Amino acid sequence: MTSKKALLLSTAIVSALGIGLEAALAPAAAQDEAIIEEILVTATKREQTLQDIPIAVTAFNDQMLQKAGVTDMRELTQLSPSLFLTSSASEAAGAVARIRGIGTTGDNPGLESAVAIFVDGVYRNRTNIGLSELGAVERIEVLRGPQGTLFGRNTSAGLIHVITKSPTDELSGYGEASYGNYDAIRMAAGISAPLVEEKLAARVDGVYLQRDGFFKDKVTDEDYNNRDRYMLQGQFVATPNDDLRIRFLVDYTDRDEDCCAAAVIRPSAVSNAMIGVLGAQFGSGALPGESPYDRRSATSPGRGFQQDEQDWGASMQIDWDTSFGSLTSITAYRDWENQRSQDVDFTSLDLVYRDEDGYTQDFETFSQEIRLNGKWGVLDWLIGGYYANEDLKLEDAIRFGTQFTSFADLLVDLADGIPGNGQTAGGAPWPGYNALTALVTGGAITQAFPAGNGVILDSFDQNSKNWALFTHNIIAVSDTVDLTLGLRYTEERKKLDALATTNNPTCLALVQAAQGGLIPASLTQLPCAPFWSPLLNVDGSDKRKEKKFSGTAALNFRVSEELSTYASYSRGYKGGGFNLDRAGMVQGAANVTQLQFEEETVDSFEVGAKYRNANGRINMSGALFYADYNDFQLNAFNGTSFVVVNLPKARTYGVEVEGIWYPTDDLTFTGGLTYADTQYGKKGFDGALFAPPSAGNPLGGAFWQLPGNTLTNAPKWSITGGATYQHPIGNSLSILLHLDGRYTSKVNTGSDLDLEKVEDGVFVLNGRIGLGDINERWQIEVWGRNLFDKNYLQVGYDAPLQGSGTAANTVAPNTQVFNAFLSEPRTYGVTVRGKF
Template identity: 30%
Template sequence: MHSFVRASALAIAVATTTAAAHAQGAPAGAAAPATDPQATAAAQDGETIVVTAARRRDEDVQDVPVAVSIVDERQLDATGSINVSKLTQLQPSLQFYSTNPRNSAANIRGLGAPFGLTNDGIEQGVGVYIDQVYNSRIAAATFDFLDVKQVEVLRGPQGTLYGKNTTAGAINITTRPPSFEFEGRAELSVGNLDYVQAKASVSGPLVADKLALRLAASRTSRKGTIYNVTTDKWVNEQDNLGLRGVLLWKPTDDLQLTLTGDYNRQDPECCAQIYVRTGVTQRPLNRQFAALAAAFDYAPRSTNAFDRLTDLDTPLDAFQEIGGASLRAEWDLGPGTFTSVSAWRFWNWGPSNDRDFTGLPITTVSANPSKQNQYSQEFRYAATGDRFDYVAGLFAYHQDQHTTGAQEQGIAASRWLLNPGNVAPGSAGCATPTANACNPAVLNGLRAENDIRLKTTSLAAFGQLTWHVSDRLRLQPGLRVNYDKKSGSYVSVVTTGTGSTVLNADQRGVLAPQSYRPKFSDWNISGDFTASFDVSRDVMAYATVSKGFKSGGINLSGLPLDASNNPILSAATVKPEKVDHFEFGLKTQFLDRKATLNLAGFWTNIRDYQATVTNGQLGVLRGYLANADKVRVRGIEADLKVQPSKRLNLYASGAFTDHEYVKFVDAPCPPELSGGSTATVGQTPSAPGTPGGFSPANCDISGQWLPGVSRWAASFGGEYNVPASILGADGETYFGVDGSYRSKFSSNPSRSAYTDVNGYALVNLRAGFRVEDRFNLYGWVRNAFDKKYYEVLATQSGSTGLVVGSPGDERTYGATFQVQF
């Protein structure tokens, strides 16, 4: 393990290089050799970096025909990349968005999951794997990395080598395995905002050469970054606990069994989205934010989000726990290795949100607690021959989820959500005192109790063959056969403040009772073909053609309503995505292999793209799913690493991503075109931002950007070290810098002038002293120039024009001490 650390630090350092075990070296998720349960361990062999492939042979990563970025444990620690969200600063092609752990999405090259509130009825296009176990909840990506050895981000479809289908890519997390030599690690970090993080792990033999144990734990706490004047508390804090135990048994030289159990918990007061700005919509002016706020003599605590103040009046909670157990068996059998991975995972989610984003009692309860269990079984056999290598596998997965949600309106809801009629200019009062909008009792206490259930079953057979046509040419076909079945139930019972289930039209327009049972099932065959050719000793070219498939889905967040306020049942399911992917890459080394430059160009077309959309109904707080006709993403990626000496290493990675809805003619309209009376046939919709105007029933957003994707993104940095001796310890002092940049991106499913997030650059600094394999002490500053930026923006339901957001972390600083023994 120590040789791995030294090799990774020297060769990868702070770089994100393009390398993985796939095809020529299958990823850790495909199979693993008995000598190293996690595979893909890098080592230095002269001037080359070697991966131990899943087919039990060593390969230079420059010979592996796929685009993958690898981040080792040292880089994770040095850059403060404590979870997948922070990893995006090192990975230009990775995007991660989260307004709370449940409402999170990981995308690669702009693809993976719809942007917006999570809908449990669809699959993630980016798979998250921890020690070869698929995690269906993207919430797993919000937890702190625990005893992690390295993280691989595989870009592009990976379905022919991974158990669960992944059409956009995979995040493969590998933890440290048990050791047959006693070893231990401890780490303590402290910083401003009362930040404290402690990590520890210990490993050693229980029975020499037969049984080994590894235990690890971590604890993180940090004060919140936003002050809530209503509760006199800092919110959006960190409060994380992680525990992991791993038992390794090697009954024979050919067989090893790895039993893993883990438990992770978060219990922060989170997650506040706060006032950013307002924009004019087509709702009547007296029903937009300024007039509504004036009617209650209300003003936001601050109109500058970077004052980091809010007055939210609904309790905030983001409690979640996730964990489970897995058993992995690896058996050297014939020319290859047979691998079995059995796993059970659970996820419990206990939230409370303020979904009106104000200090007014509009929506007083918004909570959707959820419990999930998943079970998976994977069998693989990976073999190597003189001319042919292959991997074949079977995968079975079942998920059972139950959500019991509640939403309740408050005393201000009637005036805020209902139409008070025309009013005199400059007046915020009701024109007709008898209007429902002027009667707080109409919506006060209106409550929806939701019971939501989901069962998912997925079965697959997959495989990949590598044919060594010659010493320089390799052909690699892959195939996947997939079956998916989903069944769900959505029941929403709505009662008035007096407990009655008899609702008037205004009440049904805000919270509509619904009951439906969507179902989906389908078979699919997909595959890929890769050709790679060694142009010279230090140049390899490859090309990939892939036809992928992302399972269809069911809507489990409620359906849009028709003109009679009845759910539109035809929207209960969405069609599968059909993915055509093309990629060409070059992997090169020069300057006597002191420099590495890898390039990848890609073009991905998706038909029936699964998008999260909203409608114009006033009380709708959650989106639903729909299919966009066609989406295209194409671009170029580059990874450069230069190590002119042992003292200096530099890196730069960049991505240009051109992305658009090629055809989406019936999309939801952006806020500036929403909220007015729906234009009828023959009527011309009003110009954007016309109060009281006519809004189109839907909008053609063909040619517009996809949400959440920057056209330009980059990471860059390096480290310089000098030999030094402190208190008799011979080591090195060092200074490092890491930077990232991303250009403007859209933060709304349909691009809006109000919700574009401006581009920004972040810089992290560190300096310290270390003795290799013994200890490391360093100070760090993250967001060193205190850049003010937003992670995500959103709009308030009902076309009021209110835009809210999540400000990124301010400048943080502190120190970390690590020790190994």
């Protein structure tokens, strides 16, 4: 869809809402229509209506989520146009959330998230940790723009806050079961019961999900990208008296899945030739399907994408109304651990791999927040403090496979332009790395890259201590004007202990030979790639300290009982840290201090308006926004290493419109659009990383295409729309019809903006039809997601060790193989639910 068509569609949505506005304003109709209950939110750490908050925020209650079939955070994008979610090498460790085109790219846990996720007031360390089954949800709030005053660091683009259902004083319960294609089975159930009348209540919820994978491997016949997970949550709420409420929660999530396989989106004649030659030699030269959307992978036998995750935590929230003000305390402990294996080269050749527990991450976090809120005359004041102690442990080991030596020999042959003939470009015999290693070491011919060698262990232990003081105050300047002033001071200390060790003597031997002029230096590039280079071995420590102010100032003007407008400024902050990857150091002079990167800051300006008519049947909001980012953090993979860098500038500006229209008690229309124009800065991009291709540097720097261009996975246009019709049939039954869709304009899915990674605009449609009891005691629904079976890329990347270059480069020939992690195909099924 072109931008012109997108504009026409967005205009149609706004026009439809405008028609509803005119209808709602008709006096005669207004008298007959029922009042639609308004959703209350806690975006300012107070319970307020959306109209009263000078923030761009969208809230979805449990009924909205259920009718749209939202059971996973990723599905929320169908309802929220500004939100964009993708996942890459691991759903458990490689998910990225973006708001208004801004997010943290890549799966390096050393980088904090630009879009924070909170569950019941407790921060989840990284985006991927919060993207699992939702369970029983009361509502979800999506806050757009920096939220550094009340929610702290790592909300430089916005946040998602999930509020789960609390126990009630009445015995109640629910259960549901779903079955779909790919043998998908999802079951959820919960029960809430009073234990001591009006004093103590308890609740238990659980979810189980299992589904076959979307990818079928041509070599191993394994299914990849499957689902096998469950979640349990238990909680108590105690109310000893009317002034005191204590809520205690504990939850546990387990995932045991094979994810994530990738598809080849642009093969290379060079790579295909290598796989053909070596495949004939080793009997394993399978290639994926002709189309990436055949979803056929080709991995090495014994290598795969196993991932295990355990996530558990406990929290206690105390709300105490005192004579001085309302005191809130949230104490929490969380422990998240992930282990995964990986066929690192994503081919049927056994080149490089991670063992079953070759990559592990572990987050342990204790946090404490205390707030005191009260009112003195025209002042609604809030003060608070926050403390968090986070331990992050990462261990990684990338090993040589059984066929790496043959691959390395053949790669050198092909680089010389004589495929597979065993000669160099000068006509001399190419002895291969086995003989060459023996020659330079003076020993017998041995295996240059023995299987299992490589990185024996890279271990990164990081501790982060963060504390903050904050205040957020709303001053009633007049009956119609409120002034909001907020300020937060944050201090964070991070300490890193790093140990990087390899078993790869071939690299050192060849480097010495090259330095002595015995061999060309080019022959050391592959043996000394950052993946396994002993020139990057290190054992050391480093630490950093940050002191930052963030804050907000906003003016809210109630034009009438139905319309309010606001203007705001916000200062946001995302913590700096350490690149937890050996490639962040300098070969031959490795030092832990080279892993540091700086904090990211943002200045955001916004003006908006919110409308809700007297009976609540029309709800509309709109905002114009501009955000300027300094030292924008970027993480990118260039085929041989991961690069983390602070970019001097980035920005986003645009417009948002969202609305809900209830023309009748049975019918609901929703719509929204976001236009976000993002851009990396044009100035200040100095150094080798940003150098354009030239005769002396034919490939250019890793980020040479970034200056002045659109950010990764940042669509200019995102448009959502939905319709729900629920109508009684007779006196006992009710029918449900629901459709929702999302259009996303063209994006570049690669962090380095290679042209091969561009995805054109995509429209995805979901729907469901249901029949149930008029009081919703039971329901049966038939549903489908991605009904038109639209195929698209989530993340494109350079296939490891398989060529170089891009179509955008006119200096160097393009031999690079490009892979991608794909969207989910069409899914459909049936759900049965009941409650009491």
